[in-house]
Amino acid sequence: MPPATTPAHVAIIMDGNGRWAKQRGLPRLEGHRRGAKAVRATLTAAFEAGVKYLTLYAFSVENWKRPQDEVGGLMGLLNYFLKQELKTLQKNKIALRTIGRTDALPADVRKELAATIKATAHHKERTLVLALNYGSRTEIADAARAYAEAVASGKQKNDEASWDDFARHLYTAGIPDPDLVIRTSGETRISNFLLMQSAYAEFIFTPVLWPDFGKDELHACLAEYARRERRFGRTSEQVAGAKGEK
Numbered sequence: 001m002p003p004a005t006t007p008a009h010v011a012i013i014m015d016g017n018g019r020w021a022k023q024r025g026l027p028r029l030e031g032h033r034r035g036a037k038a039v040r041a042t043l044t045a046a047f048e049a050g051v052k053y054l055t056l057y058a059f060s061v062e063n064w065k066r067p068q069d070e071v072g073g074l075m076g077l078l079n080y081f082l083k084q085e086l087k088t089l090q091k092n093k094i095a096l097r098t099i100g101r102t103d104a105l106p107a108d109v110r111k112e113l114a115a116t117i118k119a120t121a122h123h124k125e126r127t128l129v130l131a132l133n134y135g136s137r138t139e140i141a142d143a144a145r146a147y148a149e150a151v152a153s154g155k156q157k158n159d160e161a162s163w164d165d166f167a168r169h170l171y172t173a174g175i176p177d178p179d180l181v182i183r184t185s186g187e188t189r190i191s192n193f194l195l196m197q198s199a200y201a202e203f204i205f206t207p208v209l210w211p212d213f214g215k216d217e218l219h220a221c222l223a224e225y226a227r228r229e230r231r232f233g234r235t236s237e238q239v240a241g242a243k244g245e246k
Contacts, residue, residue: 005226007179009053010046011201013193014039016185016209024044029073034211036081040088043128045215047092049222053175055128057193061101061135074108082112086119095123099171100134101142129175136195143169172197180225182218184210202228 012036021031039056046054059074089096096116103110113132147171150156156165167173177197181190186207190198204221206213 005076006050006222007202008051009176009178010051010221011055011178011181011194011198012042013056013181013183013191014055014188014210014213015183015213018184020211028070029077031211032070032074032077036077038213039081040085041214042218043088043094044092045218047094047126049219052125053129053178055056055099055129055131055175055178055194057131058136059100059132059134060192061133061138062192064133075109079109079112080208082109082116084154085179086116089116089120089123089128092126093123094126094128095120097127097129097175098132099129099139099175100132101138102132104133117132127175129172131193134171135192139171140196142171142222143167167196170196174176177201179230180221182206182221184208184213200230202230 017035018028018029019031020034021028041204043054058078063074064071088094098112098113098117102113105113143166147156147166150169151158172194177199178194180203181194181198181201183190183205185207186205188205190203194201202225204224206217208217208223
């Protein structure tokens with residue numbers, strides 16, 4: 001059993017691949033390749049630590065603006081990663097899910113994603129969520145449209161609206177909100193990532209560039225998370241009292 005202080009859901013904004021490569025005089029794509037290795041190390045460490053959901057911001061809706069050779073390289077890396085990591089997902093009983101407008105991804109990537117999702121769908125203990133062609137504002141717009149359609153069709157009563165009703169139309173429906181959001185590379189913004197879902201998440205901004213992130217860095221973030229007091233609107237005294245009643 002993981003400690004009670006272990007976050008059930010960790011979400012990571014993987015940043016710094018390009019800077020890592022530039023510092024070493026390497027092509028940006030080499031930074032992305034090394035970043036893929038960091039994904040493998042972090043994935044293993046997170047689930048070994050007792051994390052149940054790991055969400056990785058892999059490709060945003062804004063990333064299409066990057067040079068086409070870089071975008072093509074990223075898609076190729078994603079395809080390669082899925083093929084290489086299927087055995088790892090199966091061995092560790094990890095289900096794969098995606099969030100985002102994945103229908104806009106290249107056909108070969110969509111095919112590989114669909115095959116991996118299907119092959120791992122029976123795993124219930126751990127879930128890897130890849131945010132692909134994802135943007136929180138886009139997600140909210142899509143959810144608002146779906147909610148309006150539900151109201152128009154009579155499936156949803158507008159005068160009984162609640163957050164839970166609306167959240168069922170988000171890409172993340174069925175996935176618990178993140179407890180901890182980590183951003184690497186020293187940047188201190190969340191870049192249109194899980195804006196609604198992270199309303200009560202703890203945030204950690206680490207200066208470590210993503211290719212250098214791994215087990216030790218993740219454990220340091222989990223230790224920092226464990227030191228924090230999560231009140232959800234309550235006072236410290238109320239939190240302490242609730243712990244004492246257990």
